Amino acid sequence: MTLMANALAVERASLRYGTFQALIDVTFSVGEGQLVTLLGPSGCGKTTLLKAIAGFMPLDSGRIEISGRDMQGVPPEKRDTAMCFQSYALFPHLSVAENIAFGLRQRRIKSSDIASRVAAVAQQVGLSPQLEKLPGQLSGGQQQRVALARAMAVHPGVMLFDEPLSNLDLKLRDHVRIEIRALQREHGFTAVYVTHDQQEALAMSDLVIVMRNGMIEQMGPPEQIYRHPVNRFVADFVGTANIMPVDVLASDQKSGRYEVTCPFGKAIIHSATPPVGSRIYACWRPEDAMLTSEITEEENRFTFDISARTFLGSLCNLALSPRNGAAEAFFRIQTHGFTPVREGQTVDVVIPPDAIRFLEEVVA
Amino acid sequence: MTNNQTLKAYLLLLPGLLPIIAFMSLVVGMAVSQSIGFFNFSGADQFSIQSWREILSQDQFWRAFLYSARTATLSAILSVLLAYPIALWLRRPFPGSDLISAMIKAPILVHGLVAAFLFVNFISFQGFLNVALVNLGFTASPMRMQNDTYAIGVVILQVWKNMPFAFLIIVGSVRAIGDDILDAARGLGAGWLARLRRIILPLTLRSLQAALVLIFIVAAGDYSFQAVAGPTSVNSLAQFMVRTQADNGANGWNEAAVVAVMLMGLSLFGSLIVAGLTQLAVRRMRR
């Protein structure tokens, strides 16, 4: 990784509404041209953090730097940021062109330059035919683009997205998501992107920050977040996970091979990092398990009853209950849609040892 | 089906709407036809512009006309100017804001005549204000403020009474502006003045105009404030109309009708002009 200047740095940011602690000691930084996602359930503080970066909410303590400049006491209108709102927040009385030109006018740019910049941005987002219309006359997707164009037009140091796609239907959402990412790559702007949709976060980010209760739970590249979640919350929130408590029976740190007992029997785990305790949580992804009809592995082979089968087209979800031991626990695995199994049938499943990860969370 | 529905709706509308249309067209029709010589109580009914000539040649009429136009314009503008910042201030609730909006609305509950009385009582020669000013040493002797020549008292009363209406009309539209929109403008570099000029004013233009029109019409047609607290040297149009009717015997009806038609004209066109100019001003500011 090359050394990049930090476009945005947040240090020990804390913010309180009355008695509710919305942000607690949040620290992270974003390199120039990176797209960072703040991911978390509602109420986790991600939007608050975004608004603090934009300057709409003053921090109680901590600091925010944009392009190396401390933002303490700088009002939103003086910050080099531009925000795309969930509601789009288009000015209903202004035409699309006037909406896009709004920020440029505020920056006292020559009107001839404004016109050319508006035309250029509109071209990029495909709004050229709509320039003279009022926002009310546009479709949701078009409105979303206007909001995007309006923010992009001012070439902000940091672009802020507050769940910009949540009001779009599913198909359009995928489409715009790809578009935003493409535009971001093409223009190289730095962006902070708030979402509660983990797929969106994984699909478009350089860096994902998972938040809960005003704190950062984990941050890292999307693959790392998915592959190596640090705790049950992240494992469960990002993707689907089978989380189970395990007791470490034997360990060989050199080869990274660990023997554990889990709810459905003894299992082998391959891990580069040692577990943080002897009784801790581990997780595995449903798609990592294999039915024995597909493969003939003997290690980590377990027998389950299929208690439910959900056909999803290309895929098929199976809910399994272990043959032996804890009847309460259910595990999910995902196989191809054509897998010929029925509910009530007994199957053997292999979970590859390197598919099971230790979480950094001991069992209380 | 739709026709049937429309017919049914119109039948249902009849009891409420018919009296309004009948009464108003009769009253306005009466005023217009009396002004051109019909329904004459003193002589033959025939078309004549005598009353128009009579009234329009009177200095007193034009003074009354200009006076009403001026107080109406001033009252409308001042009420809105005062109500607007308060509406912005109370856009989002805060501890104590309920109390303040209740206090602002209080004058609505006070009858205009009572308000005029309280005001005259307050500023009279022996009134609280003068006693206070003299005792605090601001003036040596009481000031004469009652029935002042410039109708400052009337404008104060109009603003006092009508500002709450302007407030109620405006605050609704100000509250309807989403925080996101203002934040978006802020994020794009708009300071408070730019937000006011380019976002808030244009978005509240309609209610601004509604408030101006309403207050203009009420103030242009004012009788009570003028009669109790207004200057004695000039009449408001409504007062002039009542006097013209009362002082001129049977002819009075026809001449009063001319004043009435002119007053309706002033209400209509005056308020439209005020609203139009506001629109122009807001448009210009938006740039």
Added chain:
Amino acid sequence: MHGITSSRTVWYRRLSIGLALAVFFFALALPFALAVLWSLVDPAHPWAYPAVLPPVLSLRRWLEVWTTSALPQALYNSYMLAACVSIATLLLASSAAYALGRMEFVGKSIIHLLTLVPLIIPNFISAIFFSALLIELDVYSRFLGVLIGHTVSLLPYAIRLMTVSFAMVRQDLIDAARDLGASPLTVFRTAYLPVIKPGLLAALIIVFILSIEEFAISYIVGAPDFITVPTILYSYLGYNFIRPNAAAVSLILVVPNVVLMLIAERLLRSADPAIVTGKG
């Protein structure tokens, strides 16, 4: 840092609330207090120059105004009239409000505007030319004249308030009631009444108050012998100016209306405040 800004905003807020209270005090509380004081001036001891305060206070003025002035008659007229006006207005307004609130038809927005016409014709014009009309039609009953005048000029308020109420009735409730086999009366009782009742009562009260407060028609059409509280106050402020009596009548005009209005406001609390005043 934030602690300081927040204490500063609290301080600003306190200052502005204090300022608002002060304005309120001088603009409303003090004048009313003075009116109360004036109404308590003893009839036998005039409050004259150079006395700064009234020499003797008593309730005799109130007794006297009550026994010798036309106030009891005016109160009876005002309240009797207001009751008739509010009932007549409501009867006339309800079907129109139903049509405007619950039906779609051609020309609805124009009809909406038409109902507001009485609000934009200056009161004194309607009053004078309505009285001319009454002369032309040889109608001598002042009560009838004022009743018609008030009813028509207050219809817009009733129609508007009740239109909103009718529009708030949920169609699914009506459908559900009918689906379950309810009679039209039961449908009205279960689906309509609970929703429109506050609006109905509020319209009743507001029209009642506005009728009591109406001056132009009462003064011009009611003259000379049908007196209401505002016309008696006007006489006390003009030709028969006696300040203490005017103070007493002012209080009698304002206080009951304030109480009624507070009730109306409570009934309409969920609704838009501009509707309460009807002038929006």
Added chain:
Amino acid sequence: MLKKVALLMLATALPMAIFNTKAEAKDLSQMNWEEIVAQAKAEGRVNWFHWYFQDRFREQVKDFEAEYGIKVTIPDGDGKANMDKMLAERSRAEGDIDAISLGGAALQTFKSDELLYGPLKPLLPEGTKLRYAIEGVDNKGYAPAFWGNQTGIAYNPARVSADELPHTLDEFVAFMKKNPGELGFNVENGGSGPAFIESVTRAIVKDIDYTQGASSPEKLAKLAPAWAWFKESRDGYIITASNADSVTRLNDGEFKIIAAWEDQIAGLQRKGEISKDIKLYIPSFGFPGGGNVIGIPANAKHKAAALVFINWLTSAKTQAKFAKTFGIAPQHPDADSSVGLIPAADRKFSTAWSAKPFGDEIKKAFTGQVLQN
């Protein structure tokens, strides 16, 4: 529109038709006084349309109500509205008005024999003793005077001493120069201010016959010097809203002198509304005095009761009591003479009001030429 008028007429005519079917009573001129009183008691009530001191008259008429058992109703209308009502109701079979108070000169502008019932002179027991010619108008026995009054200048001794008071026009000019804004008089709502205007006009413009009511533009043009006088002293005087406003503000200490009615000042003083120190005088160039009369509209419903009431109102006893209570000049020859406020020596300066409608034109011309110019 005609259709609507017709509909409205129909709607209102129906109830009217029911009310108007009562038969006419026997003519009063055929009865003796006892019969009239009996008829009056049978009628039981009288609606007296009167335009000032209504609340205090309600007190006064209690004696009458006690004596005859006839209820007196006094509505609160103003004088102009009362007249309009009488005129508007003239074609009605039975009007609402049983007795109406009128300014002394009011009957000059319309025909009393068409509008009023009577003449009352032969019907009233003491009819021949009463006064029917007042303010230069003789109403031929239709409406006896019941109220005599005088205008003058009232002053507040707390503010001004008696020897500072102006008595001539020149002294008024000097007074206003020395005490700007200390003289108050009204133009609308009452006759005291117009009395001042008229007196000054009369003193300045002498070549007009003020007893002739006819008005013409030439006659009005002659008044120009008076308007010049008023304009020149414009800073010297304040225009008040009404008779009562002048008095209230004099009482408040705002003015040193005002134009006022003697009966109003006296009446308010005896009631306790204003300071008893306030005094009145008539400047040497003269102030008009006059009075009010009372008549019965031709279509009155309770004529006998009205007649009995008028007899009571104009009786020596009632007039003497009014003189004491209101400070009026009594209009019955047998009543105690006035205990008024004006010094007896000043009475000689009393003049008649200038005849109407010219008298009204003077006021209007003042408004047009001085105030609103």
